[in-house]
Amino acid sequence: MVCAASAQTDAIPSDMTLRSDVTEVRMTFSTTDQNGRVMATVLPSDFAIVDGDMVVRDFRSFARSAYTRLEVAVLVDASESITAQLRQELANVVQLIGETSGVPDESFSVVSFRDLKPAVVCESNCRALNTSAQFPVIPSGGLTPLYDSVVFAARKLGYDNDPHVRRILILFSDGADTISLKSFTDAMNSALDNDVAIYSVDVSRQPHSSPGTLVLRSFSVNTGGRYFPVEAGTTKLIDAVLEDFHAAYTVAYKLPSHADGFHLVRILPTHDLSLQFHCRRGYYYPSSPEN
Amino acid sequence: MKHALLFIALLCMLSVSLAAENRSLQEGTIVRMRMADCEGLRHSFMASMSGGQMPAESCAEYVLVTDKVVYVIVGKSSDQLVPLAETTRFHFQNSEVVIRVDDARHESHFHVKAMVLRPEWERSQQLEEAEAVALMAAHRLQGAALTGTQR
Numbered sequence: 472m473v474c475a476a477s478a479q480t481d482a483i484p485s486d487m488t489l490r491s492d493v494t495e496v497r498m499t500f501s502t503t504d505q506n507g508r509v510m511a512t513v514l515p516s517d518f519a520i521v522d523g524d525m526v527v528r529d530f531r532s533f534a535r536s537a538y539t540r541l542e543v544a545v546l547v548d549a550s551e552s553i554t555a556q557l558r559q560e561l562a563n564v565v566q567l568i569g570e571t572s573g574v575p576d577e578s579f580s581v582v583s584f585r586d587l588k589p590a591v592v593c594e595s596n597c598r599a600l601n602t603s604a605q606f607p608v609i610p611s612g613g614l615t616p617l618y619d620s621v622v623f624a625a626r627k628l629g630y631d632n633d634p635h636v637r638r639i640l641i642l643f644s645d646g647a648d649t650i651s652l653k654s655f656t657d658a659m660n661s662a663l664d665n666d667v668a669i670y671s672v673d674v675s676r677q678p679h680s681s682p683g684t685l686v687l688r689s690f691s692v693n694t695g696g697r698y699f700p701v702e703a704g705t706t707k708l709i710d711a712v713l714e715d716f717h718a719a720y721t722v723a724y725k726l727p728s729h730a731d732g733f734h735l736v737r738i739l740p741t742h743d744l745s746l747q748f749h750c751r752r753g754y755y756y757p758s759s760p761e762n
Numbered sequence: 763m764k765h766a767l768l769f770i771a772l773l774c775m776l777s778v779s780l781a782a783e784n785r786s787l788q789e790g791t792i793v794r795m796r797m798a799d800c801e802g803l804r805h806s807f808m809a810s811m812s813g814g815q816m817p818a819e820s821c822a823e824y825v826l827v828t829d830k831v832v833y834v835i836v837g838k839s840s841d842q843l844v845p846l847a848e849t850t851r852f853h854f855q856n857s858e859v860v861i862r863v864d865d866a867r868h869e870s871h872f873h874v875k876a877m878v879l880r881p882e883w884e885r886s887q888q889l890e891e892a893e894a895v896a897l898m899a900a901h902r903l904q905g906a907a908l909t910g911t912q913r
Contacts, residue, residue, distance in 0.1 A: 518846075519846035519847075521795050521846070523796075524794045524795055524796040525793070525794060526792055526793050526794060526795055526846055528846070528848060728894065729894060729898050730894070731901075739795075739843070739845075739846050740845055740846070741845050741846050741847045741848070742845045742847055743845070744843060744845055744863065
């Protein structure tokens with residue numbers, strides 16, 4: 472999201488390094504109104520950016536995002552009991568994504584996790600996925616490597632670093648982790664580094680009182696995705712993914728501070744306080760080493 | 763006739779009061795915003811009532827720059843936000859900054875945490891920027907030195 476920081480080419484002697492300062496920050500965001508409906512049209516005068524604590528109103532550019540396609544990974548927590556409802560919602564998601572024109576076969580994968588590590592259920596051929604066979608209804612589960620799996624899926628999505636691709640991770644989970652080597656921060660940073668928006672589907676039985684709900688909400692809010700309880704239904708989830716894809720804008724502005732580390736970014740309204748702007752929660756300057 | 767005179771008198775009073783209100787309205791620009799501890803007194807009271815176990819609530823803190831003075835103002839609750847328009851209109855009431863939130867058609871009250879004359883604030887900003895530039899240059903030199911050592 473921040474422009475390239477340094478470059479080196481074959482034509483240049485190997486002992487010479489070209490350096491250029493990062494001077495521009497780019498943020499892609501979508502906007503919803505007080506009823507949670509996506510705003511199709513947004514003006515630069517509708518918002519200001521708070522980068523660190525600096526308020527930025529002068530933008531170098533503002534335009535509809537140049538996304539041309541979606542790269543989608545569905546990450547399923549198979550360690551908890553797989554209920555019939557969860558399996559049905561999963562089947563719906565696979566079917567709905569399969570019917571979406573902006574997602575080529577090679578850009579759609581399903582990953583599950585339980586016990587020690589995540590496993591790819593399908594890639595390139597997920598439209599033919601038989602969820603009943605792959606995710607049988609089971610009464611009890613095993614260990615839950617949630618954070619490791621988020622890191623795995625984020626890196627997988629970020630492998631193709633085409634800037635015109637919006638990377639989406641749809642996460643079916645209760646937010647609990649029992650065995651990961653990676654931490655919550657590692658998982659979050661990996662999603663941010665790979666420019667992955669996490670859309671969480673909370674499968675907790677009591678989402679309002681579950682600590683895992685906070686984890687899922689945090690993943691979604693900080694990466695520019697959304698959070699849904701499983702009861703909301705997957706149609707709503709897919710609608711949100713597609714609306715955010717079609718109604719996204721990209722704004723570029725001068726880097727306001729060269730302070731090292733994580734720059735927290737918020738997009739806030741300039742006049743209508745009911746507007747909500749969904750974007751990733753910040754960036755690393757100069758850049759963060761991958762976890 | 764009596765009614766007409768009364769009506770004219772009312773009109774005059776209304777225009778005078780509106781003019782007074784407009785005169786007292788000031789304009790400024792919010793240039794910084796961060797989340798900080800909510801206003802000290804209320805927080806310490808709540809904390810003492812709850813045995814000091816209450817987590818600190820975060821409130822928005824803004825730097826509001828006017829022609830002559832720069833104010834640091836803090837909200838009273840975590841959901842008290844101000845639209846970040848280019849121009850913020852406000853007035854003072856009981857030592858508080860009252861900001862008009864036009865779209866929401868209400869006013870929001872903020873405590874004044876600090877205030878400083880604008881030239882003084884600008885000098886401190888220039889110093890901060892100079893320090894940042896010097897720090898960046900030092901980092902670059904350090905990086906270049908490390909690259910040289912590795913070769």
